[in-house]
Amino acid sequence: MRTVFAIVVTVAVCCSCFCWAAGDAPAMSADEALRLLKEGNSRFIASSQQHPNEDVARRNSTATKGQQPFATILSCSDSRVPVEVLFDRGVGDIFVIRVAGNVANGDETGSIEYAVDHLGTPVLVVLGHTKCGAVTAVVTNADLHGNIIPIGKSILPAVVAAKKSNPTATGEALLNEAIKANVWQAIEDVFRTSPITVGRIKSGKLRVEGALYDIETGNVTWMGKHPKQDNLLSDKAH
Template identity: 50%
Template sequence: MSRITAVFVLSLVMTLFGAFSAVASGPSSPEEAIVALKEGNIRFVDGRSAHPNLDLERIRDTSANGQHPFATIIGCSDSRVPLELALDQGIGDLFIIRVAGNVCSTDEIGSIEYGVDHLRTPLMVVMGHSKCGACTAVAEGAEVHGSIPALVAPIGDAVKAVKAHDHSLSGDELVAAVVEENVWQSIEDLLMKSPDTLKHVNGGTVKVIGAVYDIETGEVRWLGEHPKQSAIIAAAGGGNPHIATADPHGEADAGHGAGHH
């Protein structure tokens, strides 16, 4: 092999390796993924977003080498909740499902399973947000039409749980409580209806957490794992004695939902 050929081959190998590394590098554990998202949101709120992985090189890398996101997120369709921007992440970093009310029904769960099982994201986040229109409509019993009633039906369970805990809530306080409870409801629906996700949670390769985005400040309040995760897993038929109920003073930044005290 001539010296010129050898140099060319070496250069090609290094280029390909560099491209793969650029795409595949990133958080590889649930804990690392949570830190990356928290730090990204802090940068966003502080007005010093890094805007990573948004250049032409990243576009070419992900096109040639596939996507390797480090988190799967289901959030609301609300245009005021720009998830990639709010978490300061770029192309290929997050696998995102958006649906009004961040509900977890069949279609959404199927998409989540693609992210968790096929793309192997170590973290799955259910992201609610303040002043959610879907939660407001269900909480206030607003009249909705077309396909919307079926879409927001799962939120009804969250409303019932909140009112059972404190029937005196109304207005903004009621909506805020329903928003958080709906995050827990979506996590419960996911774990109960998705054996694939449950398998990864039981194996410790995936963590499922809740969060709420504040549309007034841009800040994300991290709720942590479902406070009754162990009981839900057991009810779903995937009981694992090594999985403990989430510590409300650990991962979470605030108290858990009204229906799960």
């Protein structure tokens, strides 16, 4: 009897965590979501954070009523890139997927789909950052091993593209170009492998933008949408 009860409780908890509402229109516009992120980053840079939604009331509200984040952000796991902190946001505000090199493989893309399709976030940001160790490893041909190898393989096309576009670049200049290219590469990988995400974009329910965080200044530079987004999302591409 105890076993049956435990199974019922487990199923109930899982269902409550994944209460899907596919097709729902976002509660906030992409413009408004981006405005909140940009304003929060400005406060962070100026050391004038407001620390919104960090109190007991917010914790209780999200625990009982569920989450309704206004943005999804795919970022690097680097400890110098604390997403909620650098955007001055609190509990339940941002759905964050963090992985070394901000790559978009199966697990990351699945998490993105849950956020944009079922939680209905109106904006997806792929956030790269300066001095990224994962990109540096690929640029310098470091000896990757173990489960780090697949991450390097995901970053490699960006490094190749950066070298092709900047044939004379070396050192830090090449690294910076590769980091930017890696943001675009992650977005391309999402477009290529996630019809759900593409469908949200085509229906006007989702905007996808690239961004770059400077770990020294704290500033987020907004890169806009992928320069080839229209072609990547064309019917011929899928």
